[in-house]
Amino acid sequence: MxxxxxxxxxxxxxxxxxxxxxxxxxxxxxxxxxxxxxxxxxxxxxxxxxxxxxxxxxxxxxxxxxxxxxxxxxxxxxxxxxxxxxVLVPDAEDEPGPSRWRGLGVMLAFALAAGVAVKLLTGAVDDEMAIARNLPFAVLPFLAGWFAWKHRAPWRVCAVTAVLATVPVLAVNLYPFDMTPGPYPMPGMTAVLAMTHAPVLLWLLAGVLHTGGRWRSHERRMDYVRFTGELVMYLALITLGSLVLLGLTIAVLSLVGVYLDAFLGDWLLPFGMPGALLVSAWLVEAKKSVVENIAPVLTRVFTPLALLMLVADLVAMLVNGPLTTVDRELLIIMDAVLVLVLFLLLYSISARDPLVPPGVFDWLQLALVGAALAVNAVALTAMLSRIAEFGFTANKTAALGLNLVLLVHLVWSAWLLWGFVRRSRPFAEVERWQTAYLPVYAVWAAVVVLLFPPVFAFV
Structure with missing residues (x-):
């Protein structure tokens, strides 16, 4: 060398x-x-x-x-x-750059702006499907804007990211999707696929701003993976706590004849949902060093549970009869399980000390990836069997593509983990592969949003 x-x-x-x-x-x-x-x-x-x-x-x-x-x-x-x-807000001299108080004020401003956007959306649009389709687009830009401010993303990076994010938003709203006939028309499968994949694409694009424009940095991308996992934890805690407090408040007020139904629908939900997301993001950034102490514990608790779940799912699929008879809903659930396992894998790797030698938990992690590969192989076989018998459709093709993308990710992760536990590869290679593969998911989401509708005639 x-x-x-x-x-x-x-x-x-x-x-x-x-x-x-x-x-x-x-x-x-x-x-x-x-x-x-x-x-x-x-x-x-x-x-x-x-x-x-x-x-x-x-x-x-x-x-x-x-x-x-x-x-x-x-x-x-x-x-x-x-x-x-x-402490929630330390002294300004303890933190370089903008003070934590200023950061709190900017976050609240973005949260308020997101609430106003949601309020305008729900007030201007009567179609519930259109509201559901555009709700992520009304909130995520403000979170991305806060990322850009917090991490000082260059304006050129912000401009390019905004232009790229506009494309799926326009596609979801302007494509002539077919609606299923009946008294309650529902969107076709290509519309559903576009609606569910567009927020994923926008979230990955927002990660460019979270890196401060340094999206090629392995460490910055891994920070975003770590941020996403911790955001989910904080958001779940805030949501559960808010539901408890709100339920008690409604119960008490209803006893005295005060009902909050109109207030909930008109004001609390439009401002509360984006507010909870922005506050959770701010807490993650403010207390990231404290939350990290929780992350390894959570991964060690849920990894063996996820392994048991995968083994049970694999047995259920194998004893369900011929793979051609596997229920479509079961395959969809299996895909959701695999995505969950992938998220757990990413979060576990992001929380691991890269300098610690391999141990029992790393072997358990390898077993989890192996079980996920087995489930993926069975699911792929079932999907190919159904496609051979019934032909291609938008949802079958999307599921097949997602499983192939997951297969590549899991196979190479298993190979690198195998090398690490045998002490022939450094853990840095395992970690780097996770972040290097993230753009593949963005590309696949873009394909589903932009190309699937015209290819399958917007049905």
Missing amino acids: SGSAAGNVLEEQIDQWRGFVSRRPAISPSDVEEMEDHLREQIADLESGGLDGEEAFLVAVKRMGSLDAVSREFAREHSRRLWKQL
């Missing part, structure tokens, strides 16, 4: 180490810089002794000790600072 290539590999390893250390709650940015300087000094000393860059990096990191131990040591030495980090 040439000197420049070896230097690039070393800088990449140091960048990954720095990104992981910086997410520790007890370690400030200045501490990270001090630790990085010490790490580089150790590497230089080891290289002068004859080690190559990669060997010197591994030895230097080992000498510095476990990151968990380092974090605990910093917590003991800087307990006052750690407690201040757990």
Whole structure:
């Protein structure tokens, strides 16, 4: 390996180490810089002794000790600072750049603007289907705008992202989709596919702004994966808590003859739903270092449960008779299960310490991917059998394409995980593959939204 290539590999390893250390709650940015300087000094000393860059990096990191131990040591030495980090809004001098109060104000402004957009949409459109179709488009632009402000995305990146996001929005609203006849007309399958895939495409495009325009950065893309998982957790907690409080309030007020039905429909829901999303996103960004302590626990709880679920699903599909008789709804549910498993895989990898050697949980992760591959293979066989017997339709083709995309992702993930648990590959390769493959999902979602409707005659 040439000197420049070896230097690039070393800088990449140091960048990954720095990104992981910086997410520790007890370690400030200045501490990270001090630790990085010490790490580089150790590497230089080891290289002068004859080690190559990669060997010197591994030895230097080992000498510095476990990151968990380092974090605990910093917590003991800087307990006052750690407690201040757990406060909702710390002092401005503790946070570089815009103060947390200013960030809170900007987030609330975007949340209010999203609520106004939803209110205008529901007030101007009488068609419930049109409202459902456009609801994500009324909220996600404001979340993306907050991403752009928070992460200082360049205006050129914002402009290009906005133009790209406009294309699926126009397609979903302007394509001449057929409606099923009857007293209650419903959209055809191509319309349903476009409606369900367009928000996925917009979410992945919003990730470009979350990276601050540095969408080629592996670390930035993995941060967005981590952000998405933590956002789901916060949003679920806020939603459940709000439902409990709202239910108690309605019960109490109804006893005295005060009913909130009109207020709920006209004001609370239009402003509450986007507000909960924006507040959850702000909390994730504000407390990301604290939430990360929860992430490894959640992945270790749900990974074995997901493995058991996949094995049960696989047995159910195999004993259900010939694959040609497998129910279509069952195949749809299996696809949803595979997507859920993929999300768990991504979140587990994003929460793992990349410098820790392989252990029992990594073997469990490999078993989960293997079970997912088995379910995917059975589902693919059933889909191909149904297509051979009944022909291609929009939903069958979409399901087949999604399973093929998942198959490639899972096969290479299994291969890389196998190499990692056998200590022949670094974990960085496993992690990098996840983020490198994300654009494939964006491309597939764009194909379903933009090409499927005309190919299948908008039926």
